[in-house]
Amino acid sequence: MNQPGRAAFKALHHDPDGPLLLPNAWDHASAAALAGQGFTAIGTTSLGVAAAAGLPDGAAATREETLRLARGLGGGAFLLSVDAEGGFSDDPAEVAGLARELARAGAVGINLEDGRADGTLTPVPVHAAKIAAVKAAVPDLFVNARTDTYWLPNRRTAPEPETRRRLDAYRQAGADGVFVPGLTDPAAIRELVAHLSPSGIPLNILYSPTGPTVPELAALGVRRVSLGSLLFRAALGAAVTAALDVRAGRYGAAPAAAPTYREVQELSGGGEATQI
Numbered sequence: 001m002n003q004p005g006r007a008a009f010k011a012l013h014h015d016p017d018g019p020l021l022l023p024n025a026w027d028h029a030s031a032a033a034l035a036g037q038g039f040t041a042i043g044t045t046s047l048g049v050a051a052a053a054g055l056p057d058g059a060a061a062t063r064e065e066t067l068r069l070a071r072g073l074g075g076g077a078f079l080l081s082v083d084a085e086g087g088f089s090d091d092p093a094e095v096a097g098l099a100r101e102l103a104r105a106g107a108v109g110i111n112l113e114d115g116r117a118d119g120t121l122t123p124v125p126v127h128a129a130k131i132a133a134v135k136a137a138v139p140d141l142f143v144n145a146r147t148d149t150y151w152l153p154n155r156r157t158a159p160e161p162e163t164r165r166r167l168d169a170y171r172q173a174g175a176d177g178v179f180v181p182g183l184t185d186p187a188a189i190r191e192l193v194a195h196l197s198p199s200g201i202p203l204n205i206l207y208s209p210t211g212p213t214v215p216e217l218a219a220l221g222v223r224r225v226s227l228g229s230l231l232f233r234a235a236l237g238a239a240v241t242a243a244l245d246v247r248a249g250r251y252g253a254a255p256a257a258a259p260t261y262r263e264v265q266e267l268s269g270g271g272e273a274t275q276i
Helices: 003-012 028-036 046-053 063-073 092-105 124-137 160-172 186-199 214-220 230-247 261-267
Strands: 020-022 041-044 079-083 109-113 142-146 177-179 203-206 224-226
Touching: 003 079, 003 142, 020 041, 028 041, 028 063, 028 230, 028 261, 041 046, 041 063, 046 063, 046 230, 063 079, 063 092, 092 109, 092 124, 109 124, 124 142, 124 160, 142 160, 160 177, 160 186, 177 224, 186 203, 186 214
Parallel strands: 020 224, 041 079, 079 109, 109 142, 142 177, 177 203, 203 224
Antiparallel strands: none
């Protein structure tokens, strides 16, 4: 993806018409289907990438799978942002190398999280150094710095000062946006937006079915709303439900929401084939 594409992606975080709603794909078909519905920017979901490979998410085990997906999706008809967990390393030089590879693949943005598989948080200086290294390596790559102060199971009641301290450090290291998954309380979101407002850095919130709606998040000042693994999990659930319905004799004509074989073929650029 060229520099205009990266500039366009950054501009979407400051669109006066509302926040960027970023759906997250896990393969070519899911990304193409979303792009076909008018989503100009699409992210990847690390859970979907890991699950498809039979690997754990958040354990720095899917570097090659993440790169492979980015190479397949980058440079397409949409702007691609890649969920790279914590960069798959605590060595800033290695994370910067990954960023270069993702940029060459066509990615315009990258997510870097500070949560670790053992339930702890990466020390602030270490995560800040990763961000700085990525920005030095690919200055126009949009770095969305994620903190898991509200996300990790044993840290859901983390005090707001820790979240602010981390986000301030990540912003100072060069992050273009900040991401706080698990934060759903409207008052806390409003206070965090106010804290970040002087710097102009956009806040990204993970959509939750039990949290504020997208219009409500927009009213709170959120500039990006990510769907994370929601679409992958919904698709997996629908597949299992369909199989159970067939087994129970309840499944008749394919539901309207299910694309036809031909439609899926077209998403992948396939021509005529025998339907199975």
